[in-house]
Amino acid sequence: MSAPLTVGGLEAAAREATGLGDFGPDTGWREGFERLVAAVEAMGPNDQLRHLATHNIVGQLSTRLRFVEDDRLHPEIAQQDIGDPLIVIGLPRTGTTISYDLLCLDPEARAPREWEWYIPWPAPEEATFDSDPRIAQVTAMYDNWLEHAPQLLDIQRFDCTQPGECNHGMQYHFASTNFAAELGVPDFAQWLRGSDAPGLYASHKRLLQNFQWKGPKGRWTLKSPQHLFYLPALLKAYPGAMLVWTHRDPALTFSSLSSFIAGFLAAFGGDKDKAAIGQDVVETWTAAMNRGLAARSDPAIESRIIDLAHKDVVADPKGAIQRIYDKFGLTFSDEHKARIDRFLIENPAAKRMGKHKHSPEEYGIDVAQVRTRMADYYDRFGHLLGRPETGANA
16 A cells, blocks of 8 residues: 655655755645645545545646746746736536637637646747647546546547646646546545635746746636636736636536546546535535625626626627627637637537536436525526526536
8 A cells, every 4th residue: 555645745755856945935835735635645545546646746846846946047937927818717518618719719819738737847938839748748648547538538628739727727736626626635625615725826827927938929818617716816916807707507517517527536546426526516616606706796807707608609609709809809800710610610529519428416416406506696697598408418
């Protein structure tokens, strides 16, 4: 049996791996780190899960050490202006990915690729951006996941050269919903639901500065449902941010997300039952939705958001993008429109339509109870959700 994870042991392993010792003056990430270590061990993990957690955490600590060293050697990195990012913030499985993909087709857009989020150091370089060896590394990681859980291909794309989500980057602050999806860790998930994750956007901005330092430039275009938890902090870090909130009936999308997480846990050796997965999904994303709605009572936050129905994005993709650009005073170029036309013809997501089978009942999700707990949301945005259905396939 492998040795239990400890805070000191993981830090020592990261120092040994990098030859560096300074984690820097920022300590906002430490509570999440310590909570995660405790949550892994509280599960009594098998060797596979403990090995995976060790590998991931040491990698994230090593990245923090390397960023501190880069800041010492190259102070210009952290002095860069990130500008006003365009950010998709809707709940998971509400059309966030298709909306994000369409926005990223803008020639003026710069989106972090999945391989950048997963292996952010060293700083990517524009000349080798499409041939970076990390692409092969992350592709191999995806292939391993899919070997153990091939059903994931019916749910989500697995191409690390595509735009990636901010919650991957939030792992470096030890404040990401990815940990629950990949490792289980219910104690960590419970803590994260109630935490403000102080300092998260300092870490987030530092990652973007790293990506644009030597890499491609453009208007940052980002996505993560997890931003719903922290809208005041997000807009404090990026006051001019342009937020796109996608909408679809949460009670039905929760089973889609539960199915996705069940696939990940199968790939990573987790053994949570479906009802437990469903409960965690409901608790996490009900909390996110309610915190996001509460933040919108601030007119400064409300003014930075456009609401977009999933059904409208599907029915009229270019019309949806036009609405977003009109809201924020952006130019919807002819080249962007042409790229969208090509994307809609070639997009492999169309081949997944109807393959992903799931239902709320399968994951112990009480649709009526969810709608009661999120009554404020349904009252305000019910008109965007379309006719309620009895099942879910998406």
